[in-house]
Amino acid sequence: MGEVRYVAIGDSFTEGVGDELPNGTVRGWADLAAQGWANARGDSIQYANLAIRGKLVWPIVDEQLEPALALKPTHLSFNGGGNDMLRPRADIEHIADAFAHALRRCDEEGVRLLLLSGANPSGQLPLRRLIQRRGDELAAAADRRIAARPDVIRSYNWPDRTLSTPSFWSADRLHMNARGHHRVAARLLEALGQTAPAEWWSLPDDGAATHLRGASYYREHVLPWVRRRLTGRSSGDGRVAKFADWVTITPATEV
Numbered sequence: 001m002g003e004v005r006y007v008a009i010g011d012s013f014t015e016g017v018g019d020e021l022p023n024g025t026v027r028g029w030a031d032l033a034a035q036g037w038a039n040a041r042g043d044s045i046q047y048a049n050l051a052i053r054g055k056l057v058w059p060i061v062d063e064q065l066e067p068a069l070a071l072k073p074t075h076l077s078f079n080g081g082g083n084d085m086l087r088p089r090a091d092i093e094h095i096a097d098a099f100a101h102a103l104r105r106c107d108e109e110g111v112r113l114l115l116l117s118g119a120n121p122s123g124q125l126p127l128r129r130l131i132q133r134r135g136d137e138l139a140a141a142a143d144r145r146i147a148a149r150p151d152v153i154r155s156y157n158w159p160d161r162t163l164s165t166p167s168f169w170s171a172d173r174l175h176m177n178a179r180g181h182h183r184v185a186a187r188l189l190e191a192l193g194q195t196a197p198a199e200w201w202s203l204p205d206d207g208a209a210t211h212l213r214g215a216s217y218y219r220e221h222v223l224p225w226v227r228r229r230l231t232g233r234s235s236g237d238g239r240v241a242k243f244a245d246w247v248t249i250t251p252a253t254e255v
Contacts, residue, residue, distance in 0.1 A: 008030040010079040013051075015051040036186075056084050086131070095141070117158040139158045179202075
């Protein structure tokens with residue numbers, strides 16, 4: 001059994017926003033998948049996560065890809081484009097080119113690429129039709145760039161209609177809750193040829209998220225996002241990667 005050194009890059013989806021722990025840190029699907037991978041192997045793996053919330057896809061490539069590859073991983077997971085899709089003039093083909101670039105660099109460094117698509121929040125967001133259309137276009141454009149590469153490990157969450165239902169999402173309707181992150185982690189583990197805990201596919205809905213409606217939702221979640229766009233700020237400003245270097249994940253009986 002060979003050594004596994006897994007690094008994740010991306011935005012809030014990969015950082016784990018929405019899956020907050022009692023101590024205020026975030027966990028998310030990548031942390032869960034790393035633990036599940038070690039559990040399934042019965043052996044420790046090395047894990048790093050350079051993702052930072054709010055990042056557009058090309059800044060993810062420019063700021064995270066090379067530091068990730070410098071760690072000499074065996075596997076690298078990449079997701080991005082969700083923040084780009086929310087911008088007025090999103091260039092889908094240019095966004096998808098980032099996936100081709102990541103694949104080329106992984107090839108050059110001998111790293112196995114794990115490509116994920118994000119979950120689909122469009123049904124519960126303003127401008128839902130636009131987001132659905134752009135997400136469909138991005139998923140197709142990214143897939144075209146790896147169509148001839150069966151060695152790329154694919155874990156596609158965008159088409160998962162169950163994952164799109166409200167019980168898998170946090171109060172802001174844009175980030176998955178713990179239930180959603182577990183489902184994404186289960187899909188990645190299956191794509192890796194590992195067995196995910198069966199309950200990860202659909203944890204019980206604890207009803208913890210308060211889903212605001214109408215003006216309350218816009219005041220609490222939409223207007224702060226608009227203010228950041230107008231002032232050129234990002235939710236990731238000043239943040240650093242939660243695991244910028246390797247941490248050892250040992251097998252555990254529970255996650």
